Amino acid sequence: MxxxxxxxxxxxxxxxxxxxxxxxxxxxxxxxxxxxxxxxxxxxxxxxxxxxxxxxxxxxxxxxxxxxxxxxxxxxxxxxxxxxxxxxxxxxxxxxxxxxxxxxxxxxxxxxxxxxxxxxxxxxxxxxxxxxxxxxxxxxxxxxxxxxxxxxxxxxxxxxxxxxxxxxxxxxxxxxxxxxxxxxxxxxxxxVDAPPLRQIASVPDPAVLYAELIALLLRFAKHGLIHGDYNEFNILIREDVSTADDGTESITLVPVVIDFPQMISMEHANAEMYFDRDVECIKRVFARKFHFVSTTPGPFYKDAKKTVGKDGAKRLDAVLEASGMTKKMAKDLEAAIRQQEEEKQQNPEAYxxxxxxxxxxxxxxxxxxxxxxxxxxxxxxxxxxxxxxxxxxxxxxx
Ligand code: ADP
Ligand code: MG
Incomplete structure (x- = not known):
């Protein structure tokens, strides 16, 4: 269709x-x-x-x-x-x-x-x-x-x-x-005029981009959210070119995140699993693509949890209720997405x-x-x- x-x-x-x-x-x-x-x-x-x-x-x-x-x-x-x-x-x-x-x-x-x-x-x-x-x-x-x-x-x-x-x-x-x-x-x-990370073969400094993506994931957490599908198709990489006074050009890679139907709250019963999965996904991509492995362990859910709402960060996990989505609707959607994930695992060719x-x-x-x-x-x-x-x-x- x-x-x-x-x-x-x-x-x-x-x-x-x-x-x-x-x-x-x-x-x-x-x-x-x-x-x-x-x-x-x-x-x-x-x-x-x-x-x-x-x-x-x-x-x-x-x-x-x-x-x-x-x-x-x-x-x-x-x-x-x-x-x-x-x-x-x-x-x-x-x-x-x-x-x-x-x-x-x-x-x-x-x-x-x-x-x-x-x-x-x-x-x-x-x-x-x-x-x-x-x-x-x-x-x-x-x-x-x-x-x-x-x-x-x-x-x-x-x-x-x-x-x-x-x-x-x-x-x-x-x-x-x-x-x-x-x-x-x-x-x-x-x-967004930018290819997904998936299509990027090399970057000048993988450590910088990695740190940025992890920082972004922690920023979501601080606002009470887990992306839930933080993968190389859902992160677009924009190239911002800036010219210095001496005329030299430098390129900054700016990640733009998309795809939010599966976002969940840091308070969700399985939040830790989803959080870890997002972290692992980024680690796997960087290891495979750029042969980059961070020497810093984590980040860990329990640390991120402590930051939720800190420094005046607005809680965004309550957004759904405000949008008119009832608890039942949210539950139906979550069940469907989970079912789809299971099918994806069982039948990867179809995806x-x-x-x-x-x-x-x-x-x-x-x-x-x-x-x-x-x-x-x-x-x-x-x-x-x-x-x-x-x-x-x-x-x-x-
Ligand atoms: P799905 O839920 O099916 O994964 P996505 O929202 O992730 O859908 O979009 C699928 C693909 O479409 C992305 O990987 C990206 O290449 C492209 N895409 C989606 N939204 C945009 C956008 N706003 N600008 C540019 N490309 C986009
Ligand atoms: Mg997607």
Whole structure:
């Protein structure tokens, strides 16, 4: 599954209203009955217009028809959710066009987007469960029975949590992208013009960078937080060039940290394990990549714990509650992330080769009719380069 904006231009105002109605109806109905869609979409033309839109939306895979014993109904697909989120970003003038995909995490799509002025930004689309639910049979969890609804629910939670932490960290002056907006399972943030540490073959002074990354990890701790996935993909290394008075240039490497859905509190029951894992991860990367091993042991959780909230450091681990995430939501998300980690360990191949993603493997009923879109003769590869203007889509609010 990936973001496919091809049908976007062809949707009418009525189609958007009906799509929004299906989303709204999904809050109370796993399958939204047509009568409810009719009521919620409040189209002036009445039922026939709604039916026409339903058929349009189903044709391009934004909603999917499900036949049930009791009644037939529709549910929003991930594609439909993508469209609604993009629509909101477009209306708020945060996104005008969608460009190429820069990263395919297994649990997210990372796209370059631009606003009306052409300023580039990053759109992160959370796809929690994209891997796990391919193997639904082996899933013992509570999510098993209604995978698609749960995907969306969990992905929304992931975006919500990530945005809340990015905002709080940014306000505290941490080197993180600038958060711009969140809608549903997506986030818009500033584009960091820097490769991940993963892609850096050598640095002038590994000891300096190592010390800096450890200092950053301790700074998180001081504010009550553990990143939880402090690895070479989630640390971008920016090169800041400065010129001295005598004209000599020097380069400073500035780490920028990303990816926050799994952040946890220093008070978490397993905090020490997560803290140690983050530390070990950095040590391993530096040993393997730069053959650098620090002579200083640690840092250790028990020491870091004593610094939490010291020197006036604002506690950021309470951010989530303030963002409207309930305890239950936080628990659901944590369970899903933990489950995903376990699967990653059991089935590492599924998570490797970030760019070689075989699309649509998970092809469920919602993708079946995807290819009936009018203009996909250019095929999959070309689609990557296409810049699609979405900023002129009409309002569904009116
Ligand atoms: P995931 O949760 O799937 O790991 P990440 O947020 O870590 O997603 O992003 C995946 C990759 O996308 C990163 O390793 C990085 O290369 C790129 N990326 C993500 N956010 C940005 C950004 N704001 N600026 C530049 N590159 C980014
Ligand atoms: Mg990542």
């Amino acid at each position: 990936k973001l496919d904006t091809r049908a976007m231009r062809h949707l009418t105002v009525e189609d958007w209203k009906v799509l929004a109605a299906v989303e709204q109806g999904s809050k109370n109905h796993e399958l939204v009955p047509t009568t409810i869609i009719e009521r919620l979409s409040r189209l002036k033309g009445g039922a026939s217009g709604v039916h026409r839109s339903i058929s349009n939306l189903a044709k391009v895979g934004l909603i999917a028809k499900i036949k049930e014993q009791k009644y037939d109904g529709y549910r929003l697909t991930y594609g439909g959710l993508d469209y609604l989120a993009l629509h909101t970003h477009a209306q708020k003038k945060n996104v005008y066009s969608v460009g190429s995909r820069v990263g395919v995490g297994k649990e997210s799509d990372i796209m370059i987007v631009a606003d009306e002025k052409g300023a580039q930004k990053i759109l992160k689309i959370h796809r929690l469960g994209r891997i796990s639910f391919r193997t639904v049979k082996t899933n013992r969890d509570y999510l098993k029975n209604k995978p698609s609804a749960s995907w969306m629910y969990l992905s929304r939670l992931a975006a919500m949590k990530e945005f809340a932490f990015m905002t709080a960290l940014h306000e505290e002056g941490f080197p993180v992208p600038t958060p711009i907006a969140q809608s549903r399972h997506t986030i818009v943030m500033s584009l 490797e080769d970030e760019d070689e993603d075989e699309e649509d493997e998970e092809g469920s009923e919602e993708n079946d009719e995807e290819d009936s879109g009018e203009d996909d003769e250019e095929g999959e590869n070309k689609e990557e380069q296409r810049v699609l203007v979405i900023g002129d889509i009409s309002s569904i609010e009116g």
